[in-house]
Amino acid sequence: MATTVPLIQIKDLYKEYIGQNDKVVALSDINLNINKGDIYGIIGMSGAGKSTLVRCINFLEKPTRGTVIIGDKDLSELNETQLRNVRQKVGMIFQQFNLLMQRNVEDNICFPLEISGMRRKERKKRAAELLEIVGLSDKRLAYPSQLSGGQKQRVAIARALATNPEILLCDEATSALDPTMTRSILGLLKDINNKLGITIIIITHEMAVVEGICDYVAIIDEGHLTEDGKVEEVFSNPKTDAARKLVYHSNNAVKEMTGKKCVRIVFDGKSSFEPVIANMVLECRSQVNILFADTKNIKGKAFGHMVLQLPEDQMQADKIINYLRGKDVNVEELIDYVGN
Ligand SMILES: Nc1ncnc2c1ncn2[C@@H]1O[C@H](COP(=O)(O)OP(=O)(O)O)[C@@H](O)[C@H]1O
Ligand SMILES: [Mg+2]
CATH class of the missing domain: 3.40.50.300 (P-loop containing nucleotide triphosphate hydrolases)
Structure with a gap:
């Protein structure tokens, strides 16, 4: 051969x-x-x-x-x-x-x-x-x-x-x-x-x-x-x-939202809503729950705010927060969020 x-x-x-x-x-x-x-x-x-x-x-x-x-x-x-x-x-x-x-x-x-x-x-x-x-x-x-x-x-x-x-x-x-x-x-x-x-x-x-x-x-x-x-x-x-880190931090592995950690993110027209959230899920490979949202789409730019529930895992949560901050979105960490 x-x-x-x-x-x-x-x-x-x-x-x-x-x-x-x-x-x-x-x-x-x-x-x-x-x-x-x-x-x-x-x-x-x-x-x-x-x-x-x-x-x-x-x-x-x-x-x-x-x-x-x-x-x-x-x-x-x-x-x-x-x-x-x-x-x-x-x-x-x-x-x-x-x-x-x-x-x-x-x-x-x-x-x-x-x-x-x-x-x-x-x-x-x-x-x-x-x-x-x-x-x-x-x-x-x-x-x-x-x-x-x-x-x-x-x-x-x-x-x-x-x-x-x-x-x-x-x-x-x-x-x-x-x-x-x-x-x-x-x-x-x-x-x-x-x-x-x-x-x-x-x-x-x-x-x-x-x-x-x-x-x-x-x-x-x-x-x-x-x-x-x-x-x-x-x-x-x-x-x-190294392999476990990559595999278990994937979408499939985080099936249920168990985190109590929440953040409020504020869109002030510098970014558009869709790609920020879609890419966040893709890039951070974890899910978030949207607990509250009041956003408007004006000419492709997002205005308003929303509250996200993040995964319990500190590393995953930080990754999401860092990602959002890198996208010109204001992120505020909320302690004991009880609804708007
Ligand atoms: N031209 C360079 N000079 C000095 N350090 C470099 C250079 N290119 C890459 N590095 C370093 O080598 C390591 C690997 O980088 P890189 O190959 O770009 O990683 P990846 O593509 O996986 O993110 C990093 O620590 C990076 O800072
Ligand atoms: Mg590279």
């Missing part, structure tokens, strides 16, 4: 950042094999080392020690020109889409093709094919500012696919999107994996994303890979603390 060699072999990967006074070990001896055609999830909390790992996979960032082998190429043995060739086969997409705002959709998609020296007519033809794949043929001449977040990510996906990569690296690609758009982007990635046979690595802090689309998952915690395997196996029987 000649085809059993994994497409990507990450070997003893170690990365440290040296600051003026200190040293951060971002990745510590990571070993991982990813087979051709897999959708592989890498999940961990913020600061775990996920983004460092994606940048190291194609040597955009040089590891301190260890290596990555893609196909038959050991990246640590390649010169810059050879590395650039390998990187053409590895597309990337990010949370913030990274589109060129002054270029229209077609020109954004054509950008990597221009760099690779493809002629204008061929570039346009390829862009049309890619727009078809991502379902945006009617937006060819639109500018990024005219698109929704989900549409922007579709453009970024088309651009990443332009050079016919074998691998697509997705770093928190759905983290800026609401649940509906998240689902549609995950559906598109699944489609691309099916139809084009592209191996996909999904980096995320959200368990729902891994459950929704991945075959395999690796858990990364403080730079260490703590567990890896089939998604059902790892999530149904998490063995390490």
